[in-house]
Amino acid sequence: MIRAGLSRVLDLVYPGVCHLCGAGVPGGRCLCAGCADALSPVVPPFCSTCGQGYDGRVEGAFSCPNCRDQKFAFEFARPALFRSDGIMTLVHDLKYGRRLELARELADLAARSFEDPRLGEALEGRWPLVPVPLHRRRFHWRQFNQSLEIARPLGRRLGLPLAVALKRIRPTETQTRLSRAQRQKNLRGAFAVRRGVTGGEGAVLVDDVFTTGSTAHECARILRRAGFQKVIVVTVMRG
Ligand SMILES: [Zn+2]
Numbered sequence: 581m582i583r584a585g586l587s588r589v590l591d592l593v594y595p596g597v598c599h600l601c602g603a604g605v606p607g608g609r610c611l612c613a614g615c616a617d618a619l620s621p622v623v624p625p626f627c628s629t630c631g632q633g634y635d636g637r638v639e640g641a642f643s644c645p646n647c648r649d650q651k652f653a654f655e656f657a658r659p660a661l662f663r664s665d666g667i668m669t670l671v672h673d674l675k676y677g678r679r680l681e682l683a684r685e686l687a688d689l690a691a692r693s694f695e696d697p698r699l700g701e702a703l704e705g706r707w708p709l710v711p712v713p714l715h716r717r718r719f720h721w722r723q724f725n726q727s728l729e730i731a732r733p734l735g736r737r738l739g740l741p742l743a744v745a746l747k748r749i750r751p752t753e754t755q756t757r758l759s760r761a762q763r764q765k766n767l768r769g770a771f772a773v774r775r776g777v778t779g780g781e782g783a784v785l786v787d788d789v790f791t792t793g794s795t796a797h798e799c800a801r802i803l804r805r806a807g808f809q810k811v812i813v814v815t816v817m818r819g
């Protein structure tokens with residue numbers, strides 16, 4: 581009853597239009613079926629390490645040139661979607677337009693990553709979802725952490741616990757213009773585990789976008805050091 585009431589409240593707050601095309605959608609939703617279908621799900625062939633798509637025929641598992649000579653602290657990253665204008669708009673507007681209602685939609689999209697059989701052990705073992713943290717300063721400016729906002733409904737949907745296990749202890753420069761080596765250096769000492777985190781069989785690190793993997797690597801390294809045996813990365817899209 582509370583949920584039905586809330587849904588009616590949401591209907592009033594959010595007009596029930598598709599965020600991308602303006603078509604009418606059921607209450608509380610912000611993506612129509614047509615626009616959802618137009619996004620590009622990650623389908624083979626894709627890099628088994630980072631989910632980067634590949635044009636052409638490939639037999640079996642392969643790693644893209646970006647990952648081939650990399651040693652990541654995570655097992656692999658599994659974005660749900662390849663890059664497209666539609667998904668970039670949704671992620672961008674959540675983060676910079678503060679459209680928090682988009683987080684649930686993005687969580688539904690991210691849930692598709694778990695159709696990958698390699699995530700079976702995370703589902704069976706009920707591995708916690710760990711959002712990539714935002715530094716306090718950026719958090720104050722933005723008022724929310726998009727990774728946490730996505731991880732929360734994702735966990736509810738999948739029946740996985742949420743563990744806000746990481747914190748950012750040092751602000752970092754924007755990574756976009758840095759080389760890979762500079763990114764790794766920039767991130768050193770940026771994260772720490774929160775008090776009381778004990779580790780376990782595995783953890784699923786959740787973020788909105790996977791780009792070079794530097795942030796995911798550093799977070800995974802800290803989680804592994806805190807006692808998680810395996811870390812798998814799930815993101816909404818491959819940047
Ligand atoms: Zn639409």
Ligand SMILES: [Zn+2]
Pocket residue numbers: 627628629630631632643644645646647648
């Ligand atoms: Zn790759």
